Amino acid sequence: MDSEREQYMRVGGTENPNNWDAAKESLLISSILEESRKGRTLKAITEDVSKEIGISASACQSYWYNNVSKHYLEEFKQIKLDQEENWSNEDMQLLDHLISVEYAHLKPYEVLPIASEIMKRHIDVIRKKLFALQRQKRLQSD
Incomplete structure (x- = not known):
């Protein structure tokens, strides 16, 4: 039986063409959270990450919004909210x-x-x- 992690790696029952793995996902998440604290845009961050992992920036953004744990998305929203309020x-x-x-x-x-x-x-x-x-x-x- 496939693990939940392996299920994330599949798109529509076929292998994910971008070959997302735990290391790429971890780099994407950590980069977005760390760099957004510095005021960088999601677009700029995903463009940098895309060069490093060999996946397009739009695919990185799509993965961020569709596959990453809601916990990280909420943390990202909180970072922006904190920057706005302070x-x-x-x-x-x-x-x-x-x-x-x-x-x-x-x-x-x-x-x-x-x-x-x-x-x-x-x-x-x-x-x-x-x-x-x-x-x-x-x-x-x-």
């Missing part, structure tokens, strides 16, 4: 400075990856805070 006034001032002074020559959406890297926060969190900052500025100018 913002100080100084963080907002830094984001404002990056967008309106240091990188004023760029469009705000072009600054998002730069701010994410500098602030070590997930780009989705930076985007939400940027929208909040823009909303706040509009309200102050009205």
Whole structure:
């Protein structure tokens, strides 16, 4: 009888063409959790992992969402939530400075990856805070 692990390795009753194994899955999970804490996007992380394990980035993302334990998916969501909730006034001032002074020559959406890297926060969190900052500025100018 196949173990649960071996069943994960099969897709539609055929062998998984990407040859996922415990080592590849472990690398994918640890990379996503560790790097997302540093603010990297899932896309960027899976692109790096894909090069290392020889499986496409889209296949890595698909595996992440469809085969990885819900425990890890919840941990990933919690990382992003923690990054979103733990913002100080100084963080907002830094984001404002990056967008309106240091990188004023760029469009705000072009600054998002730069701010994410500098602030070590997930780009989705930076985007939400940027929208909040823009909303706040509009309200102050009205």
